[in-house]
Amino acid sequence: MKNLTVGFFVAFITFVMGSPVAVAANAAAGKEKVKAVCAACHGQDGNSASAEFPKLAGQHEDYIVKSLKAYRSGERNAPVMMPMAKALTEEDIENVAAYFASQQSLVVYGYQRFR
Numbered sequence: 001m002k003n004l005t006v007g008f009f010v011a012f013i014t015f016v017m018g019s020p021v022a023v024a025a026n027a028a029a030g031k032e033k034v035k036a037v038c039a040a041c042h043g044q045d046g047n048s049a050s051a052e053f054p055k056l057a058g059q060h061e062d063y064i065v066k067s068l069k070a071y072r073s074g075e076r077n078a079p080v081m082m083p084m085a086k087a088l089t090e091e092d093i094e095n096v097a098a099y100f101a102s103q104q105s106l107v108v109y110g111y112q113r114f115r
């Protein structure tokens, strides 16, 4: 009975301390990557100024992750983005997605908002 209690305790601590910390995306690191690589096309805060490039500010984090993985695998075929995605590590993908998702989109109900 005592072993069972200890076992549950250890499992609980592992659950609390473990995975969430390990997989937590780092938006600050994502920002550095974006500044260095993605900003030229998507804008530093993800509000691309050109119709050639999609806006990523405020985009769902999971959607960005999914898109980057699809470019990387070739499932999504876009000559410009495929090499960009291939150069990213798994961690980079999580980080840039967290960063773009945390930015405020300047599009509100289809109108440009001014800052």
Ligand code: HEC
Pocket: 033, 034, 037, 038, 039, 040, 041, 042, 052, 053, 054, 056, 063, 064, 065, 067, 068, 076, 077, 078, 080, 081, 084, 085, 088, 096
């Ligand atoms: C040279 C310009 C360029 C650079 C640099 C660039 N992208 Fe892109 N990105 C594009 C274009 C063009 C598309 C649209 C491709 C398509 O048709 O699917 C796109 C699409 C995307 C999409 C999918 C958006 C959607 O709505 O489906 C994501 C996510 C993305 N880029 C992330 C990034 C990230 C992260 C970086 C930096 C590591 C980056 N891009 C760098 C040009 C660029």
